[in-house]
Amino acid sequence: MAGSALVAGVSGIVGNNLARHLLGQGWEVAGLARRPATDIAGLRPVAADLLDPAALRAALDGARPSHVFITTWMRQPTEAENIRVNAAMVRNLLGALRPAGTVRHVALVTGLKHYLGPFEAYGKGSLPATPFREEQPRLDVENFYYAQEDAVFAAAARDGFGWSVHRPHTIIGYALGNAMNMGVTLAAYATLCSETGRPFVFPGSATQWNGLTDMTDARLLARHLAWAATTPAARDLAFNVVNGDVFRWSWMWGRIAGWFGLTAAPFPAEPMPLERQLADAGPIWAGIAARHGLAEADLGRLASAWHTDADLGRPIEVVTDMGRSRKLGFLDYQATDEAFFDLFARLRQARIIPAA
Numbered sequence: 001m002a003g004s005a006l007v008a009g010v011s012g013i014v015g016n017n018l019a020r021h022l023l024g025q026g027w028e029v030a031g032l033a034r035r036p037a038t039d040i041a042g043l044r045p046v047a048a049d050l051l052d053p054a055a056l057r058a059a060l061d062g063a064r065p066s067h068v069f070i071t072t073w074m075r076q077p078t079e080a081e082n083i084r085v086n087a088a089m090v091r092n093l094l095g096a097l098r099p100a101g102t103v104r105h106v107a108l109v110t111g112l113k114h115y116l117g118p119f120e121a122y123g124k125g126s127l128p129a130t131p132f133r134e135e136q137p138r139l140d141v142e143n144f145y146y147a148q149e150d151a152v153f154a155a156a157a158r159d160g161f162g163w164s165v166h167r168p169h170t171i172i173g174y175a176l177g178n179a180m181n182m183g184v185t186l187a188a189y190a191t192l193c194s195e196t197g198r199p200f201v202f203p204g205s206a207t208q209w210n211g212l213t214d215m216t217d218a219r220l221l222a223r224h225l226a227w228a229a230t231t232p233a234a235r236d237l238a239f240n241v242v243n244g245d246v247f248r249w250s251w252m253w254g255r256i257a258g259w260f261g262l263t264a265a266p267f268p269a270e271p272m273p274l275e276r277q278l279a280d281a282g283p284i285w286a287g288i289a290a291r292h293g294l295a296e297a298d299l300g301r302l303a304s305a306w307h308t309d310a311d312l313g314r315p316i317e318v319v320t321d322m323g324r325s326r327k328l329g330f331l332d333y334q335a336t337d338e339a340f341f342d343l344f345a346r347l348r349q350a351r352i353i354p355a356a
Contacts, residue, residue: 173218
């Protein structure tokens with residue numbers, strides 16, 4: 001069942017892929033961002049700041065979406081600020097849409113920090129057992145994901161729409177300038193290693209190298225968002241969303257290296273985080289971009305080393321249960337190595353990384 005969608009955060013990794021999927025399924029799609037994407041055919045861009053209620057109401061005047069997808073957040077220096085800012089964004093958006101009275105479903109994308117804790121307490125303290133399951137209680141810690149959820153729940157109770165919450169693991173997909181983009185970060189890192197002869201060294205912990213993990217393809221997440229928004233049995237539920245396979249980075253690292261024609265370096269004797277490895281890489285990348293005619297010469301627009309380090313440096317094994325979705329009929333599967341390869345091929349096609 002196609003509807004009229006408003007995608008908040010359309011320029012990000014989730015929103016970009018979601019908008020493309022919905023348009024391909026016959027939906028009418030408006031994409032909201034401070035600088036909306038301009039490369040998605042059929043998208044109606046809405047330029048607005050979710051932290052400016054008056055301007056947001058003006059930008060959405062006349063908008064009558066049946067479905068709202070909230071795929072955006074803004075990182076702040078502290079968790080208290082994360083809570084204040086990101087909950088306000090949700091409240092402002094749903095408040096601006098309230099007068100039209102057309103919203104039937106709101107989907108919120110969060111992530112596994114629901115189980116692992118916020119940045120200030122990430123992977124520390126008493127954590128729930130893996131695989132993570134949706135019915136596990138919240139951690140006893142302040143978390144902006146919880147504040148976002150609570151803002152959606154309050155608006156749903158007030159206005160009578162249904163909701164769904166989607167908790168992906170690390171997302172693989174095409175987007176540039178995104179704060180959490182491991183796939184593009186690793187593509188840039190592998191390119192730097194290929195061009196300079198640096199060793200392609202895994203930057204994370206021994207636990208991540210040896211333990212089981214999973215990930216989420218942004219295209220699969222887009223299908224999951226559309227499924228939950230149009231499936232009555234999925235109303236008012238939270239869902240984990242992962243590809244359906246599990247792997248060890250000790251295997252995946254060699255797969256990624258091979259795609260770039262590299263040999264993976266042995267696991268290092270001491271931690272080698274990407275922030276340290278890429279500290280001097282900005283000018284080097286600019287030179288690579290000039291030699292190969294790449295579309296983006298600013299490494300800072302491509303690589304989110306801090307977030308990749310956080311994911312790959314976790315001291316605990318993380319796998320995610322998808323039983324709730326499977327029982328309700330969502331059976332999609334995506335091999336994670338192929339998700340990486342698809343992304344790398346698209347980055348080459350778009351001249352973000354050099355051709356082979």
